[in-house]
Amino acid sequence: MPSTNLTIPATPFPFTFELALAALVIIDMQRDFVEPGGFGETLGNDVSLLTAIVPACQRMLAAWRAAGGLVVHTRESHKPDLSDCPPAKRERGNPSLRIGDDGPMGRILVSGEPGNQIIPELAPIAGEIVIDKPGKGMFYGTDLQVQLQARSIRYLVFMGVTTEVCVQTSMREANDRGYDGLLLTDCTESYFPAFKAATIEMVHAQGAIVGWTSESTPLLNAIS
Ligand code: TIU
Secondary structure, X not given: OOOOEXXXXXXXXXXXXXXXXXXEEEEOOEHHHHOOOOHHHHOOOOOHHHHOOHXXXXXXXXXXXXXXXXXXXXXXXXXXOXXXXXXXXXXXXXXXXXXXXXXXXXXXXXXXXXXXXXXXXXXXXXXXXXXXXXXXXXXXXXXXXXXXXXXXXXXXEEXXXXXXXXXXXHHHHHHHOOOEEEEEEEEEEOOOHHHHHHHHHHHHHHHXXXXXEEOHHHHHHHHO
16 A cells, blocks of 8 residues: 555644554444434434444445545444453443343444444444443543554544444543544444534634544545
């Protein structure tokens, strides 16, 4: 892969990166959040809002793979014995089913269950990194930092769900670790449209205090 810098228009200013040092990070596009009967719905959310971004995510993923870029998939998931699920997380609120309970797609948010699988449209392929994360952020309780450092990754392009929860937490964790992060605004979604909009503003405010934001088209054009 050529080691040339690419620059795309972004907010609050252009985003420059090197494809060989960049990873496309797809946060938690798993059935638990996107399909009825999973964790997202047990929390009282309308999951149909999230499926709208799947075609844009598919386009970006296909282009990134064709360009030879590294792909990271994450899943929010817990061990079957729930030893990595803090009681505070399991017991909070009044969901219709709690983490670890049996649901229509198997045990809620538990590794290996049907609901915990990434949706088929965005399924990982050989050579891609898959991170099972017990928290909202992708570095907490995972070996992702080691895996990215081993590949000299410095730039992260974010897609996935939900914008203000796992995507934003992961971007903030990455920012504190020194990565430059770009959030693709048409490839992320929330159960709450106002929270998505607010998150995008928070990310790029104050001179990219957390990172950059852009629609996916400029990036598609740059790498195609
Ligand atoms: N509830 C919600 O909006 N999100 C999560 O619980 N996890 C992720 O964002 N993946």
